Amino acid sequence: xxxxxxxxxxxxxxxxxxxxxxxxxxxxxxxxxxxxxxxxxxxxxxxxxxxxxxxxxxxxxxxxxxxxxxxxxxxxxxxxxxxxxxxxxxxxxxxxxxxxxxxxxxxxxxxxxxxxxxxxxxxxxxxxxxxxxxxxxxxxxxxxxxxxxxxxxxxxxxxxxxxxxxxxxxxxxxxxxxxxxxxxxxxxxxxxxxxxxxxxxxxxxxxxxxxxxxxxxxx
Amino acid sequence: xxxxxxxxxxxxxxxxxxxxxxxxxxxxxxxxxxxxxxxxxxxxxxxxxxxxxxxxxxxxxxxxxxxxxxxxxxxxxxxxxxxxxxxxxxxxxxxxxxxxxxxxxxxxxxxxxxxxxxxxxxxxxxxxxxxxxxxxxxxxxxxxxxxxxxxxxxxxxxxxxxxxxxxxxxxxxxxxxxxxxxxxxxxxxxxxxxxxxxxxxxxxxxxxxxxxxxxxxxx
Amino acid sequence: xxxxxxxxxxxxxxxxxxxxxxxxxxxxxxxxxxxxxxxxxxxxxxxxxxxxxxxxxxxxxxxxxxxxxxxxxxxxxxxxxxxxxxxxxxxxxxxxxxxxxxxxxxxxxxxxxxxxxxxxxxxxxxxxxxxxxxxxxxxxxxxxxxxxxxxxxxxxxxxxxxxxxxxxxxxxxxxxxxxxxxxxxxxxxxxxxxxxxxxxxxxxxxxxxxxxxxxxxxx
Amino acid sequence: xxxxxxxxxxxxxxxxxxxxxxxxxxxxxxxxxxxxxxxxxxxxxxxxxxxxxxxxxxxxxxxxxxxxxxxxxxxxxxxxxxxxxxxxxxxxxxxxxxxxxxxxxxxxxxxxxxxxxxxxxxxxxxxxxxxxxxxxxxxxxxxxxxxxxxxxxxxxxxxxxxxxxxxxxxxxxxxxxxxxxxxxxxxxxxxxxxxxxxxxxxxxxxxxxxxxxxxxxxx
DNA sequence: AATGAATGAGGTTTCATTCAT
DNA sequence: GATGAATGAAACCTCATTCAT
Numbered sequence: 001x002x003x004x005x006x007x008x009x010x011x012x013x014x015x016x017x018x019x020x021x022x023x024x025x026x027x028x029x030x031x032x033x034x035x036x037x038x039x040x041x042x043x044x045x046x047x048x049x050x051x052x053x054x055x056x057x058x059x060x061x062x063x064x065x066x067x068x069x070x071x072x073x074x075x076x077x078x079x080x081x082x083x084x085x086x087x088x089x090x091x092x093x094x095x096x097x098x099x100x101x102x103x104x105x106x107x108x109x110x111x112x113x114x115x116x117x118x119x120x121x122x123x124x125x126x127x128x129x130x131x132x133x134x135x136x137x138x139x140x141x142x143x144x145x146x147x148x149x150x151x152x153x154x155x156x157x158x159x160x161x162x163x164x165x166x167x168x169x170x171x172x173x174x175x176x177x178x179x180x181x182x183x184x185x186x187x188x189x190x191x192x193x194x195x196x197x198x199x200x201x202x203x204x205x206x207x208x209x210x211x212x213x214x215x216x217x218x219x
Numbered sequence: 220x221x222x223x224x225x226x227x228x229x230x231x232x233x234x235x236x237x238x239x240x241x242x243x244x245x246x247x248x249x250x251x252x253x254x255x256x257x258x259x260x261x262x263x264x265x266x267x268x269x270x271x272x273x274x275x276x277x278x279x280x281x282x283x284x285x286x287x288x289x290x291x292x293x294x295x296x297x298x299x300x301x302x303x304x305x306x307x308x309x310x311x312x313x314x315x316x317x318x319x320x321x322x323x324x325x326x327x328x329x330x331x332x333x334x335x336x337x338x339x340x341x342x343x344x345x346x347x348x349x350x351x352x353x354x355x356x357x358x359x360x361x362x363x364x365x366x367x368x369x370x371x372x373x374x375x376x377x378x379x380x381x382x383x384x385x386x387x388x389x390x391x392x393x394x395x396x397x398x399x400x401x402x403x404x405x406x407x408x409x410x411x412x413x414x415x416x417x418x419x420x421x422x423x424x425x426x427x428x429x430x431x432x433x434x435x436x437x438x
Numbered sequence: 439x440x441x442x443x444x445x446x447x448x449x450x451x452x453x454x455x456x457x458x459x460x461x462x463x464x465x466x467x468x469x470x471x472x473x474x475x476x477x478x479x480x481x482x483x484x485x486x487x488x489x490x491x492x493x494x495x496x497x498x499x500x501x502x503x504x505x506x507x508x509x510x511x512x513x514x515x516x517x518x519x520x521x522x523x524x525x526x527x528x529x530x531x532x533x534x535x536x537x538x539x540x541x542x543x544x545x546x547x548x549x550x551x552x553x554x555x556x557x558x559x560x561x562x563x564x565x566x567x568x569x570x571x572x573x574x575x576x577x578x579x580x581x582x583x584x585x586x587x588x589x590x591x592x593x594x595x596x597x598x599x600x601x602x603x604x605x606x607x608x609x610x611x612x613x614x615x616x617x618x619x620x621x622x623x624x625x626x627x628x629x630x631x632x633x634x635x636x637x638x639x640x641x642x643x644x645x646x647x648x649x650x651x652x653x654x655x656x657x
Numbered sequence: 658x659x660x661x662x663x664x665x666x667x668x669x670x671x672x673x674x675x676x677x678x679x680x681x682x683x684x685x686x687x688x689x690x691x692x693x694x695x696x697x698x699x700x701x702x703x704x705x706x707x708x709x710x711x712x713x714x715x716x717x718x719x720x721x722x723x724x725x726x727x728x729x730x731x732x733x734x735x736x737x738x739x740x741x742x743x744x745x746x747x748x749x750x751x752x753x754x755x756x757x758x759x760x761x762x763x764x765x766x767x768x769x770x771x772x773x774x775x776x777x778x779x780x781x782x783x784x785x786x787x788x789x790x791x792x793x794x795x796x797x798x799x800x801x802x803x804x805x806x807x808x809x810x811x812x813x814x815x816x817x818x819x820x821x822x823x824x825x826x827x828x829x830x831x832x833x834x835x836x837x838x839x840x841x842x843x844x845x846x847x848x849x850x851x852x853x854x855x856x857x858x859x860x861x862x863x864x865x866x867x868x869x870x871x872x873x874x875x876x
Numbered sequence: 877a878a879t880g881a882a883t884g885a886g887g888t889t890t891c892a893t894t895c896a897t
Numbered sequence: 898g899a900t901g902a903a904t905g906a907a908a909c910c911t912c913a914t915t916c917a918t
Contacts, residue, residue: 034253034255035253040892051893052899052900052901056898061891061893165413167395195387198388230917231880231882231918258908258909259910271883271910271911449903456902474692479888487903489888490905499888605835712914712915718912
């Protein structure tokens with residue numbers, strides 16, 4: 001008399017399971033289409049639920065977008081933060097974190113995309129949230145730079161506040177990441193190395209043959 | 220006695236005048252809202268005409284977008300190209316062009332925006348056009364780097380092909396430009412100087428106090 | 439106390455009910471205005487729903503049109519086919535089917551209209567579908583003619599392939615049907631009789647006083 | 658000093674030349690797209706003039722349409738009328754006029770199309786005009802039938818008023834004409850012969866081998 | 877006589893959002 | 898908790914029609 005269980009197995013999935021599914025689907029769609037181009041229909045379909053479910057969980061399109069920003073920002077911060085936690089040498093710590101950044105970008109393209117500048121074009125109050133999340137990343141990089149400066153004995157970084165340099169660094173990183181997408185034969189290590197070279201040694205040193213290389217200083 | 224001219228003079232403006240008006244309005248709206256977020260109604264209103272006029276002149280939203288890309292890309296290229304045409308010293312040429320770039324960005328925020336990465340999210344054949352325009356910019360920067368490397372005696376730039384470095388450089392520039400928008404108290408010279416510092420001397424030099432400065436070398 | 443049921447009962451009608459409602463409304467509007475002249479607004483209003491519902495059910499105007507063609511074509515075929523299924527005498531079978539055709543036209547003017555030549559003017563892939571549906575009707579008539587010819591001992595119908603004669607027959611039928619619309623005092627039997635006369639006996643016989651009449655042969 | 662004449666040769670074309678050009682273009686577009694589907698832009702372009710010219714000549718889209726109907730109707734009437742003017746034998750006269758009809762259709766597909774049933778679907782006051790034009794054709798055919806009946810000694814045509822038979826005849830003719838478009842290997846003579854067979858001899862005679870043939874009776 | 881420029885109204889289609897079950 | 902059904906608003910685009918030159 002009992003019906004087989006699989007006939008209608010889509011009922012009563014706990015929130016803890018449904019929510020991440022939706023977030024993932026939303027991140028993927030937002031990354032691919034942008035905020036305005038994304039449709040709640042596609043997001044719901046991608047998560048395997050119906051639209052009213054999405055609304056019941058996240059309230060509105062904008063709120064869902066904010067949740068995506070939070071989600072992606074937090075995960076990126078965690079990955080980068082954890083990467084150099086044990087390391088005491090600031091230069092090596094920077095390297096480890098740059099590497100973690102590129103690995104994150106490589107493995108979570110979608111997440112990084114929604115943090116990118118494209119997202120800021122929304123215009124509504126979501127722009128603020130995106131800007132805040134991005135600023136957190138930039139600040140983290142800024143602190144790292146400051147640390148390195150202090151380690152070398154400089155009280156402040158000359159030539160610009162650390163945050164400005166960090167801004168440039170993050171932009172360079174994102175740009176390189178984009179280039180990476182079209183050249184998947186490169187490794188995260190190679191990409192991180194390039195960024196380290198550009199920023200750490202400067203073009204000036206590069207053209208005179210002074211190369212920064214992880215192998216030269218760390219086993 | 221005479222009314223201000225702008226109040227309601229919307230009759231019979233020749234095409235050569237209307238078209239740039241529309242292009243400007245379109246660039247402004249696309250920059251502010253992104254491709255998907257922009258509405259033809261708003262663009263038309265911004266140009267002081269009705270929608271059908273815009274369609275009669277540009278055919279479709281996508282075609283209008285392409286025209287904007289072309290317009291902005293060409294103007295940027297011209298500005299940067301002309302800046303260093305007379306200069307023979309590659310380093311100073313790079314500086315002049317960086318400066319021209321920032322001046323262009325400062326004076327044509329909208330134009331630069333539509334060339335940014337956001338534009339690539341359209342998905343249609345417009346993405347190709349945007350990518351092409353951006354690649355032209357990157358290639359120009361790449362050639363500049365190569366020139367500088369050769370001037371210093373290096374056959375090739377170590378640490379990565381010039382195009383990759385250019386990619387990072389453009390990204391850093393765009394990121395700095397964004398930061399600039401929130402800090403308008405800075406001058407284009409200061410911004411260009413910062414980018415020059417980051418890229419030319421390298422963080423490594425910066426933290427040891429070696430500063431590149433235009434004032435030091437050029438009167 | 440109770441209000442009439444039809445006033446505003448627009449909530450939650452299941453798909454199996456709404457779809458035919460929409461089809462009927464669409465057939466009516468397409469018949470009256472033609473494909474280009476019909477507006478989705480009017481169709482939706484006719485079905486008592488809003489436009490998005492129509493799109494959600496049928497996808498696009500052209501798809502809705504195709505569905506109408508299918509619907510009408512199938513119903514006409516069924517009516518005509520069923521009419522003579524039990525009859526063994528070919529002549530009487532033809533008569534029964536002609537009668538069924540006119541009855542269908544009389545009771546479903548709209549359906550017949552959308553199958554008419556007007557439909558072919560769409561230009562898109564819908565024209566193909568309309569042509570196919572019409573061809574099915576013509577083929578059915580053609581087979582009927584062939585049957586009659588064989589029953590009278592003729593191997594082939596002289597004077598033209600059956601399909602061509604069927605083509606003329608269908609055209610004559612449609613034209614008579616149109617005339618009928620302006621002269622509703624006539625019965626379907628009278629109309630079918632006229633067509634039978636024209637086609638069966640030929641003008642040549644008619645002018646010599648040889649009349650075919652159902653009453654003369656069938657009680 | 659004098660400019661070459663060809664540079665701007667589109668000024669001052671007399672009305673007697675322009676008007677037929679426009680009518681022809683309009684007939685072509687209306688025939689291909691139907692009333693609603695036709696655009697004044699396409700018509701103007703097809704005539705090689707600008708839209709305001711069309712409006713100055715014909716007033717409105719509907720008026721232009723009416724003019725097309727008139728034009729086509731008149732030309733068809735003239736062609737058919739002239740065909741049998743000298744002929745005294747009614748049967749041969751019918752044959753000559755049927756032939757003229759098919760020749761007209763073959764050579765002026767567009768004109769015939771706008772007289773077809775498709776045109777009646779406009780809904781506005783134009784429908785009346787179309788109906789009137791069509792009725793003129795049907796009446797002409799009707800008179801022809803009556804003439805033939807009288808020639809054979811019948812006072813009235815039994816089995817239906819001549820106009821009804823004419824209606825069927827015209828419908829059959831139009832349908833055959835449509836079929837003809839897909840089978841251009843047939844000649845106008847063959848088509849007219851088929852229609853003559855269907856209508857004159859009747860299926861009843863055909864299936865018994867009694868064929869009407871122009872060669873048998875007329876050289 | 878002729879036209880480039882311009883528009884208001886209306887077309888199809890999509891989308892975020894909400895009921896009623 | 899979950900969903901099919903439904904909608905209002907707004908998007909892109911077209912078209913018949915009219916001025917001003």
